Amino acid sequence: MTQSPRHRWPHWPLGRSIGAVLLVMIALFAIWGPKLVPGDPFAQSLMASLAGPDAGAPFGHDHLGRSLWHRLAAALRLSPLIALAAVATAAMAGLGLGMLAAACGGWTERALVILADALMALPGLLLVLIVLAIMPGTATGFWAGLSLVLWVEFFRLTRASARSVLASPAVQAARLLGFGWAYIFRTHLWPEMAPMMLTTAAFGTATAIMAIAALGFVSVGMTAPTPELGLMMVELLPYWREAPLALLTPVLASFALLLGLTLLAGGHRA
Amino acid sequence: MNMLVARLVQALAVALLVGAATFAMMRSLPGDAAWRIAAGRYGYDNVTAAAADAVHAELGLGGPWLPAFAQWMGDLLRLDFGVSLVSGQPVLQEIAHQLGASLWLALAAVGLSLLIGPPLGILAGLRPGGWLDQSLLLVSTALKAVPQFLMALILILVLSVQWGWLPAAGYGTARHFILPALALGLGLAAVNARIARDAMARIAAMPFYHFARWKGLSRRQVLWRHGLRNVAVPLLTYLGLQFVLLVEGVVVIESIVGWPGIGHALVHAVFSRDVPMVQGTALVLGLGFVLVNALIDLALVRIDPRKAQ
Numbered sequence: 001m002t003q004s005p006r007h008r009w010p011h012w013p014l015g016r017s018i019g020a021v022l023l024v025m026i027a028l029f030a031i032w033g034p035k036l037v038p039g040d041p042f043a044q045s046l047m048a049s050l051a052g053p054d055a056g057a058p059f060g061h062d063h064l065g066r067s068l069w070h071r072l073a074a075a076l077r078l079s080p081l082i083a084l085a086a087v088a089t090a091a092m093a094g095l096g097l098g099m100l101a102a103a104c105g106g107w108t109e110r111a112l113v114i115l116a117d118a119l120m121a122l123p124g125l126l127l128v129l130i131v132l133a134i135m136p137g138t139a140t141g142f143w144a145g146l147s148l149v150l151w152v153e154f155f156r157l158t159r160a161s162a163r164s165v166l167a168s169p170a171v172q173a174a175r176l177l178g179f180g181w182a183y184i185f186r187t188h189l190w191p192e193m194a195p196m197m198l199t200t201a202a203f204g205t206a207t208a209i210m211a212i213a214a215l216g217f218v219s220v221g222m223t224a225p226t227p228e229l230g231l232m233m234v235e236l237l238p239y240w241r242e243a244p245l246a247l248l249t250p251v252l253a254s255f256a257l258l259l260g261l262t263l264l265a266g267g268h269r270a
Numbered sequence: 271m272n273m274l275v276a277r278l279v280q281a282l283a284v285a286l287l288v289g290a291a292t293f294a295m296m297r298s299l300p301g302d303a304a305w306r307i308a309a310g311r312y313g314y315d316n317v318t319a320a321a322a323d324a325v326h327a328e329l330g331l332g333g334p335w336l337p338a339f340a341q342w343m344g345d346l347l348r349l350d351f352g353v354s355l356v357s358g359q360p361v362l363q364e365i366a367h368q369l370g371a372s373l374w375l376a377l378a379a380v381g382l383s384l385l386i387g388p389p390l391g392i393l394a395g396l397r398p399g400g401w402l403d404q405s406l407l408l409v410s411t412a413l414k415a416v417p418q419f420l421m422a423l424i425l426i427l428v429l430s431v432q433w434g435w436l437p438a439a440g441y442g443t444a445r446h447f448i449l450p451a452l453a454l455g456l457g458l459a460a461v462n463a464r465i466a467r468d469a470m471a472r473i474a475a476m477p478f479y480h481f482a483r484w485k486g487l488s489r490r491q492v493l494w495r496h497g498l499r500n501v502a503v504p505l506l507t508y509l510g511l512q513f514v515l516l517v518e519g520v521v522v523i524e525s526i527v528g529w530p531g532i533g534h535a536l537v538h539a540v541f542s543r544d545v546p547m548v549q550g551t552a553l554v555l556g557l558g559f560v561l562v563n564a565l566i567d568l569a570l571v572r573i574d575p576r577k578a579q
Contacts (some may be wrong), residue, residue: 009478015411118283121559123517129540130291210417214518217419218525220537234422240427251420259415270439 019202019263021207023149026257030076032070041070041227050243057091062232063239068249077079078228079239082139083208087145087201093147094154095197101155102162109159112218116152124149128211129220142212143262149211157200202265206258213254229254277564284556289346292499292549293339305449309542311356316382346553356539361550367531369554371441372520374514375454378447379516380509382455388505392497395470396414406463413460418519422453422526450527452517458512465508469501503574510566513559 034041039056045065053060057067119127124146130163131145132138148250165171186215209229215221216230232250240247308321345352351361392402416424429449430436436449473479475498482492521533528534532551539547571577 071518094521099343114279114283115287118556120514121280121284121523121563122287122552122556123514125518126536126555129537130295130548130552133540133543135297145350206415214417214419214522216520217423218537220541221285228421233420237423251423254417254420255415257419259412262411262415 002114015263016266019260019265021262022256023264026076026253026260027080030073030080033073037069039067039070041066041074042225043067048069050239050246052245053102060243060246062236062246063243068246071232072249072253074227074234075229075250076221076257077147078139078226079209079212080205080257082142082212083146083205086143086150086208087204089143089147089149090204091197092152093203094151095158097151098155098158099162099189101165102160112155113159116155119149119152124207125211125214128215132215132221138226142208142221144218145206146211150208153200153204154197158193162189165189165192199265206261208266209254209257209261229257274564274568277560281557281560284560285346285553286343288549288552288556289343291341292545292552294545295548296342296545297338311358334413346549349551351550354539354545354547355544356542364535364547365550365554366548368530368532368535371529372524372533375447375450375524375529375531376516376520379450379458379519382451383458383462386455387459388466388501388578391463391466392470392493392501395467395501396474397492398471403467406467410460410464413456416457418453418457419522419526421456422450422523425449425453426527444491446527450523450529453514453523457519458516461508461512465505466501469504470497473497473500499573503570506566506570506573513562517555517559545558 037056037058043062043066048065049059049063050062051057051061051065055071059068059072062068062071097112101112127149128142128145131148132141135141135144165188166190171184173187174184212221212228213230213233216228217234219231219234222228222231224235231249233254234248236243236247236250283442300315305317305322308317308324313323345513349362353360355365357364390406394400394406397403406458437446479492479496482496483489487495517533520531521536523529524531524533525537534553535547536551539551
């Protein structure tokens, strides 16, 4: 029997495809942009302050004459990479602890649920700020803080779906037949959870990128001269009348990035 | 009753978590905390080694950590937050002073989002697939991709700098409320509208809804008597969960427009390593979430008595 591609991707509407295309385009720019037009995101040239586009800087220059093309490409590598690292860590932790809670039950589960509920009651930005104050290095601080915030959502989802799946007759039968936990996870749990995981991961990445940009914008996150989206906006804000396009560059890039992730997530968080 | 016990446990866990996090922050401040605190108190140009030593001794920054942690948590559970390391004022007094401004801003934002989002969502949900539904989906998807700080930036540039309608920053009169409340409320409204739309579409397709129409009630009567109450349940539940998002927004927006609230104070406290202030504000925000959600739990039972069982 032949399976049509449509059959294999039952939940892949138009919005998701647009989001995926948008993200691939941004990734291509972030990786290949600096190779296409060689340059340095840190090289200053006050002669070119706020100058328009030229061959070495296709998006023009910022207030210190640095090439916005290269700064944007660097910024689009920095926060998405931190966000992806945090989401990967959070997904692993959430998945592991969620399965542990569902499989063990009792006090293990209760303690984990109480911890998750307490974390959920605290604003994510607050936790990130505290971890940033504790950890040395801003990038590792963001990674640790965001992981701490994001694992809760993965944990809740995993626990909820693992509980119902583990209690199902199919899993009981598999265990009676002597299959191991790895097999049960692969055949019974993962297919149930995978679509939700993608949605949660996309939302988590968007949340992380927003948090990094927001803290950069209020000057408590990344510090100059690091090229970062929120920081670029606040640096270029005073010159918006002289160079509106320069300010628009990081604004539009952030919007496209977050729109791509929102569309890829599909639907809204329940 | 069970629900309230669960919320109480959550509140305790929040207090423990905040205590542990701020203790860790106090103990592992990079650089010499005493210098930073002294700088916060006396100004960066007036810090001397003697001033830093005095601060160091006063706060007991050395010593073993276990007794210090026990004392830290003891103080926390007795609701003794101590004094701000920067201003020297009691933390509770500072927070009480700032909380009002933040509460008003948050209320204005939620009120605005409820005025915009749910009515549009309900209208869209009554005709799924119609032009309003389609355009609402488009607008709310776009709005969700605009972080609150970016919304504030756009509103400031358009409404106050370009057109000069509203003050860009400041606090005091009703005019100052509009811009930050809009920056916060539009994002919330985008999500509210989607929740209301999905709930309305689901409820309008149910047999009881058709039955109400069939027994002769007008569209308006069915919506008022049977529709709205059912839509309110997911909407309120989500509003409680959104509280955290709202608080995060308040923290960022207050810092941008210079609003003298708790979020602004929190960012400053983190920046100058004023740990008692961080602890106090974090605790107020976390317990605020628990309180709001406990009230919403109670309200939900009144709206939907099936939830009591």
